Amino acid sequence: MITYLNDSxxxxxxxxxxxxxxxxxxxxxxxxNESSSSPRDRICRKDFVFSTMPAFYGKRGIAGLKTYIAGKNGYRFFVLIFESEHPERLFAIDANVLGQIRTGAVAAMVTSEIVKKKRINYTVIGSGFQAESQFAAISEFYDIDDAYVYSRNIDHARKFAEKFGNKIKPVKSLECLSESDVISSATDTVKPIFNYSMLGKNYHINLIGANVLGSREADKDVMEKSDTVLEENSEQSELESSEISEIGNRHNVVNLSEFLLQPGKYQGNKTVFKCLGIGLEDLAAGYILLKNMNLL
Known part of the structure; x- marks a missing residue:
């Protein structure tokens, strides 16, 4: 039996x-070692890219994958979930909105594990679909004193601010980074947007874009001079992230699972979370959806 769930x-x-x-x-x-997630696999052709992200979530007894196709004629995202004990049951979930929510949620979760004060200054770099979920998710966890949105097109930043009732200020430069406790970057840039000299003494950064080798949102000095750089899956980082794979001796790179299992072990006031997205995240988000709809 197949159960289909849509974005609504x-x-x-x-x-x-x-x-x-x-x-x-x-x-x-x-x-x-109760669950596992494999790196993203991409099949690249002239007019489209087809991707799969398989995982098993042992705690909830589900297995499946996120899969999507993107090309000149558009895109479509799906999450497919099996119950491991009842494989005849399959859930097919439209995953455009699910991916947006889980990406905002994972960045906010990581931030909340590191930044313990409740009032922060916040900057989001980018003004698109994923930038919206970053601001919305951080706003669920923190009271924000000063919030800024930067886009290379100031009109896009202004429209972004209007969507949120002007609770965030559009800015033409990134001078605001020096006074920001938390920074989220969700862009399609190839070249770095900011470097270490632009940051304050204490910061946490969520890097959401640049998931293809050769592209960067943060300069190399940000990654090398930060106390801790968190990654979701080391194999995937090597395949997709120049920001992590090009760090010198990787002394400051820590797997997110290890970080959560040993709270307090990794100290420092300068942290970065490189979010590439793994299938396990989509299964976890899918589980909550199915549970809340009384389907699991």
């Missing part, structure tokens, strides 16, 4: 905070 089902049944909590459990489960 996702919007109505996947709260950010509940998703974030489940994502934390999923990474801890992976750290205990």
């Amino acid at each position: 089902d996702v919007k109505n049944n996947l709260p950010v905070k509940e998703c974030a909590s489940e994502l934390r459990e999923a990474f801890i489960s992976c750290g205990k």
Whole structure:
């Protein structure tokens, strides 16, 4: 039996905070070798790219994958979930909105594990679909004193601010980074947007874009001079992230599962989370959706 769920089902049944909590459990489960997630596989052709991201979430007894196709005629995202004990049951979930929510949720979850004060200054770099979920998710976890949005097109930044009732200020430069406790970058840039000299004494950065080798959002000195750089899957980082794979001796790179399993071990006031997205995150988000709809 196949059960199909659409983006409206996702919007109505996947709260950010509940998703974030489940994502934390999923990474801890992976750290205990109860769950696993394979790197993204891409099939690249002239007119499209087809990707798959398989995973098994042992704690919840589900297996499946995120799969999507993107090309000149558009894109489509799906998450497919099997119950491992009842493989005849299959859930097919439209995953455009699910991917947006889980990406915002995982970044907010990681931030909340590191930045313990409740009031912050915040900057989001980028003004698109994923940037919206970054601001929305961080706003669920923190009271924000000063919030800024930067885009290479200031009109895009202004429209972004209007969507959120002007609770965030559009800016023409990134001078605001020096006074920002938390920074999220969600762009399609290839060249670095900011470097270490632009940052304050204490910061946490969520890097959401640049998931192809050769592209960067943060300059190399940001990655090398930060106290801790968190990654989701080391094999995937080597395949997709120049920001991580080109770090000198990788002394400061820590797997997110290990970080969550040993709270307090990794100290420092300058941290970076490189979010590439792995299938386990989509399974965790899908589990919350199915649970809230009484399907699991």
